Amino acid sequence: MVGFWHRLGTKGKALYSATLSPPFSSPLTLPHIWVPTQTPNRPLSSGFHRATGQTRSAAEIMSGKPIAKDIKLRVAAEISRMKAAIGRLPGLAMVLVGYREDSHAYVHIKLKACNEVGIETSIVQLPQDCTQDRLIDVVSSFNSNPSVHGIIVQLPLPEHLDEETIINFVSPEKDVDGFHPLNMGNLALRGREPLFIPCAPKACIELLLRYRVEIIGKNAVVIGRSKIAGLSTSLLLQRHHATVSTLHSFTNNPEQITRRADIIVSDVGIPNIVRCDWLMPGAVVVDMGTNSVKDPNSPRGFRTTGDVCYEEAIKVVSAITPVPGGVGPVVISMLLSNTLDSAKRAYGFT
């Protein structure tokens, strides 16, 4: 059957390494990149676990922090090199409408990270009741500003503003979030290369590659289909030749489907929805959930948790990202990387 099947051809290389600048490419081609020291070619679930019927007592925790640190160092080094060579810095512009606690927290994290690596930032904050035209004016001025290489419109927007119209106005050349339909279409279409891939799926793939999780030919299940994470991760995993199933709110018996997955990516937004009986022993889990739950023991009165019941999952899976400290830090570093890539493209700097 393999013989038949492979006659189909395999047009379309894995996208991720092809579109990133060389320093951020796959660890397999760049062995000097940081990788965990104790994970030689991960044996994925199918096979050894089910064969022995045993469950692991200790899953590997795929921390994103050392990866994020490594990427930031590399971005900072590239920015220094660019500054020395052409006297320019990358610039990131952010637009905020109204006040939302979470949006401001995210913007704060982005600002801090940009500052660490040497990316110039501008922020425009508009009042909650600003008009769509005013917001478009701001985006347009960033579009035409040559020292701005990345534009982020912080989502969600107030309901009277049309998110799609606004995102359409962001120049695809400065769409570091990767949400413009042109970039999304080029992500979906094999053989094409979007100018930007959204940061969350890039972070997911980066984690899998750095922890040496094989993707090609594996059964991957993505729970959720937001453009920010689920949908774009489905598309990017498929570009890496995983067999991808996308689950969503209309899926019946999602746990039956996740139980067959070698790789599970969760983008649901409900704490602990993924329980141990959703997971195949030995599976690899990337938890993209960032949920606030009340916690009287925390100084802030709440703590952040993922979609996956971590305490249960670590007894079953072979590897899992923690929340916080898993996908999150890598997502931010990918934003820095996208902004750097954009500036290098704009200045023709290689």
Added chain:
Amino acid sequence: MVGFWHRLGTKGKALYSATLSPPFSSPLTLPHIWVPTQTPNRPLSSGFHRATGQTRSAAEIMSGKPIAKDIKLRVAAEISRMKAAIGRLPGLAMVLVGYREDSHAYVHIKLKACNEVGIETSIVQLPQDCTQDRLIDVVSSFNSNPSVHGIIVQLPLPEHLDEETIINFVSPEKDVDGFHPLNMGNLALRGREPLFIPCAPKACIELLLRYRVEIIGKNAVVIGRSKIAGLSTSLLLQRHHATVSTLHSFTNNPEQITRRADIIVSDVGIPNIVRCDWLMPGAVVVDMGTNSVKDPNSPRGFRTTGDVCYEEAIKVVSAITPVPGGVGPVVISMLLSNTLDSAKRAYGFT
């Protein structure tokens, strides 16, 4: 669990009926559309078949011919109405490079269908060794020609021409094939509406809707991921809230995954690759394969066959499209419908 799950929200309506002009919408809202008389709400596989352990001896054959005929009649009526009201006709332009037997056959079929419904057509045929610039010139001239509402660059192109560059040049407003990345991105992104959806996935959904196959929440497997059929069908089925798994040349044991599917769409291009043991009893099969196989008994020396071993499948499935006469005729009628939609948009005719 459903309670939890549905808290996710369901932003994004089913796309198909929302983007088509009313006369081509779902039969459920437009009962005057032709539907087969003997198919009250199809009982999908899960449940009755597996419960009884029985297999059906007679699958329903989902012929595309009556559907295509119905759509053509409606398109023709709309064109007459437009002509009477504003004195304009839709126009479709086709560009062919070199000579390929199959491409000429397809163009011939399209020409004939356009003629039947009253769409004006132009064809430009360029020599096999034409330059990319020359081809782009031709596309550009159609882009700026106000009496052209749809442009088809017949694929595949000779190897020296870059298909992606050419498709990028087709105006998204005239991209009746739906292959432009902007349209594909808007197909992928829930809540957005592409100007055009590719004809093959539209035909697939049309067949399922007309034969009253429930899509929402069903497990759908699409075998193959071409932009023409597989990829775009995966995206459109997902917009209709199926749980979609996309298989491809790197998928291991594809038959294990197809055996769990309520709906199977095949876009492989290998005759008879899908055998009866790939199919769950009671499943619904849409066969998009169009393969030429040698047949000394045929006057032409060959016959057209699908990807699915039809003789085996009809003993197992509850419904299946034949090849030829299934998806194919509906695809052509969708091209007519897309071209009409484009002309109506261009003239502001409703």
